[in-house]
Amino acid sequence: MTTQRTHIMVCGGTGCVSAESLQIVELFKEKLSGVGYADEVAVIKTGCFGFCGQGPIVKIHPDNVFYVKVTLDDVEEIVNEHIIKGRTVGRLLYKEPETQKPLPKHDEMSFYKKQYRIALRNCGLINPEDINEYIAFGGYEALGKAVTEYTPERVIDIVKASGLRGRGGGGFPTGLKWELTRKPVADQKYVICNADEGDPGAFMDRSILEGDPHSVLEAMAIAGYAIGASEGIIYIRAEYPLAIKRLETAIGQAKEYGLLGKQIFGSSFNFDISIKLGAGAFVCGEETALIHSVEGNRGEPTKKPPYPSIEGYNGKPTNVNNVETFANVPPILIKGAEWFSSIGTEKSKGTKVFALAGKVNNVGLVEVPMGTTLREIIYDIGGGIIGGRAFKAVQTGGPSGGVITVADLDTPIDYESLKSIGSMMGSGGMIVMDEDDCMVNIAKFYLEFTQDESCGKCTPCRLGTKRMYEILDRITQGEGTMADIDKLRTLGKSIKDSALCGLGQTAPNPVLSTLEYFYDEYLAHIKEKRCPAGSCKALAxxxxxxxxxxxxxxxxxxxxxxxxxxxxxxxxxxxxxxxxxxxxxxxxxxxxxxxxx
Amino acid sequence: MPVKSLDELRKIREDQIKKVKLRETGESDDQTIEILVGMATCGIAAGSREVLNELITQISTKGIEHIKVVQVGCMGYCHSEPTVQVNMPGHEPTIYGNVDRNFVGEILDKHIQNGEILDDHVLIKTYHSAL
Incomplete structure (x- = not known):
């Protein structure tokens, strides 16, 4: 018999793998053959379901039953009860934090109800190590259509019309970037995938590469066709070993199928992809620094212009897009620009993946249409604050972003609205803080990160962030003065105005934004030598x-x-x-x- | 084996989709037909596992779309196992008893494809009246 009646999907993302999900896969296979069900039931290792706080996750098709926090000890019971007898194992179902009602189906959970998955469409649905499963769900159709039916200009027009913007943080229109890289005449051009995900707490790019590597390969080839490049490079940090392994497998399979290589789909278009490992420096997420690192030089940014679209890798026109941006491209080509631009807000189309972390009940990866409010993300999807404590702020945009307070919880999220309230989209890290988190300490945490990650090339960033960190450290030790606040403001402003690249230009944001919204906390530390949240040890x-x-x-x-x-x-x-x-x-x-x- | 055209890719997809069709994609609509097979001890003893596998095989060979086969626990008709419940969208559920491998073909051809209810094996026609 070729068709199985049941598929047991076990999450194989890094989070669940660290909780023994790979052993769970093996044990399932062993137990199933033990009872003679190995032919009827398939066990499939899949990508991240996004519900990382509840992992390891096991989903059973076609019954559509979603088990959470599964351990090796639960495997036998699932086989005996669910697989053999058709009885759902109630104790392994997810319970809503508020009602404690067990829910068997994932589409009933508020965590998934408001999500709309485009970039994460295949994560948790397919086996990322099998190109056939990607093809089964429509994979490589977009590439085939592009190279056989569309001109490169038409591909660019579709991406432009879709309104897709860079998901790495800047929000630059993707189609325009492709067009700018297509224009210059050159004997060689390059497509680079920026997989140097460095924001603390952000892990959407890793999850996409682990759960659906072919979607990125396919989109890179489409970009290559659009701009006229025959070579693609994925720049990924070496600390993502599982993503690298799955990418290597995927590239090998795509080459075997002729979906990468020479004369793709019988056309004259050639495209190959190689992987370049990075050492994990935060600054290498900046595109000029990234290109230098790929070239084998120090990962330091250079002044723009010249933009990479004119003079990039090896001095040739280069198009750099982030992983999540690429993952959106194939569905746009299949379903059309109109479909994509019907989702989202006026200026920000489509969806955005957020890594929800901190003091929320449902920690994980969520993909929502642009324009969803923070309240919906934190309270509906995130299930509210742990232990019913009071919400204080949410930090978005990582070290380049700022804090958002309760006053702005109902702001629909898009690139512009986040900027207007003093934060930014960034790569989509979203850290929720409650009354126990000290905002001065949070600002200090981010400055400690940026001053450590500053490449040292320009003075404002190298010295400025260090001084800001020292001042913040003083304040948390109870040794700050009122003059320090003025210094922080002046320093912050001059670093923003004079730093060479995005890292320095945005590094003061966490300080400036907490100074604006939580000035009283700074005052308490300085004047009363008191930490209102009780988290600064020296003052507690x-x-x-x-x-x-x-x-x-x-x-x-x-x-x-x-x-x-x-x-x-x-x-x-x-x-x-x-x-x-x-x-x-x-x-x-x-x-x-x-x-x- | 290199894929040389879009048609070749689509051919691979047609083969592969059969293997993964039973997974819920999130885009599945409400028009899916559900077949529930009672797989409690009584059902298994009477041969429901063979019935289940026969359903899966025949659906695959007949190429029936928008259908899923789900195993469930005891439906309470232990005297007439194996039991199979058919849920057609927009219709009352029908429960068949004493289903064997031969009868599987009839359920698929007559009931699923033509909407004809097979009175000989019906245990319940609607939830409101048991026969």
Whole structure:
């Protein structure tokens, strides 16, 4: 028999793989052959389902049952109950955080309800290591259509009309970029895929490459046809080993099928793709720095113009697009520019993938139409704040972005609206913060990152970010002065105006934006030497609430520096001078008698 | 084997789609026909697994579209196993009892393709009245 009745899809993304999902695949196969069902039931390792906080995820077709947090111990029960007897294993179903109602089908979950998947369309649906499955769901049709039925100009016109813009952060119109690279006359041109995903917390590019590598290869070949290039390079950081492995497999299969190589689809178009590993420097996400790194030089940015579309890799016209941008291209060619531009807002078309992280219940990868509000993403899809605590802010755009407060939760998200409220789209990292997060500390975290990742070529970025970091560090230590705030503002402004590349020009954003929206927190640190969120260790002071303390000694027993004194059944006291503000007493106290700063 | 034209690619797709058709793509509409096979102990003992596999094989060879076969637990008709429930969009569900491999072909040809209800094997015609 050739057709199986059931497909067990097991997530093979990095998140689930680290939770033993590959062993789960093997165990499924072993258990199924043990009961004689190996011929009827296929076990397929697939790409990221996006619901990483609930992994490892196992989805069963055609029953459409979605199991979460599956462990090796659950495999036998799924086989015996679900596969053999047709009974859903209730305890492994996802429960909505609010209602605790178990939901078997993923399209019933609020996490998936508001999502619209274009870039992630095949993630969780196909086996990324099998080109046949990609073809089965319409893969390489767009490339075939482009090279056999369309002129390069027509391809560019379609992409332009779709309104697709760069998903790496800048939001530059993709079709226009292709057109600009097509214009110059040159003996060789290049297509580069920017897979140097560096924003802390962002992992959509990795998931696309791991879950659907062929969609990127196909789109690169389409771009090559459009601009007149015969060579493509994927620049990917070496710290993405699984994505690299799957890309290599995919390139090998595409070559075998003649979908990459010479005379693609019997036309005169030739295109090959190679992989270049990067060392994972944040600045190499900037296209000029990236090109230098591909050339084998130091990953340092250079001044634009000349733009890469005129003078890029090896001095030839080069088109650089990000992974997620590429993943949108094949559906645009198949379904048409009108379909794509019907989704989204006036100036931002299509969807955007966000990596939702931080203090939300549903951590994971979500793809929503442009124009979805932050409230929908955080509360409907994200399931609200963990433990029902109060929302404070959400950070978007990574180290180049800013914070968005509760006042702007209902802003429809697109490139322009995020900019107008002092943040930016960036690559789509979205970190949710609650009342326990100190905004000064958050700004310090991002500056620590940027000053570390600054390539050092231009002075404003090399020295400026370092000084800003030092000032922020001082403030969190309780040693800041009011003059420091002015310094931060002046420095921030001059770095923005004078840095060479995007890294420096946007590095002050997290500081300037927290200064604007959370000025009172800075004041509390400087004037009152107090951290309102209680997260700056140097300023945190824990106290015992006398009325509530019953003298159970639980706090004194867990204190690592023995700074809590008091006899059993007597009120206890914390010696603030010796306290290291670890918070252990707060956690240990069963009577809420410890006051957290 | 290199793909030399769009038609060749489409041919590969037609072969491959059969293997992955049972997966829900998110674009599947409400027009899918559902066939439920009772796979509790009573069903399995009476041969429901063979019935299930026969359904899958025949649907594939006959090339029937917009249909999915799902195994379910006990439907409560242990006296007439194997049981098969047919859910046609816009119609009341029909439950057949004592289904064997031969009868599978009739369900597919007559009921699914022509909308003809096979009275001999019907346990329930609608949810409102049991025969």
């Amino acid at each position: 002071k824990y106290k015992v609430i006398e009325e509530k303390c019953i003298g159970c000694t639980a706090c004194a027993r867990v204190c690592p520096v023995n700074c809590i004194s008091g006899a059993p059944k007597q009120k206890h006291v914390i010696d603030e001078a010796a306290c290291i503000a670890c918070g252990a007493c707060f956690t240990a106290c069963k009577f809420q008698a410890i006051l957290r700063p």
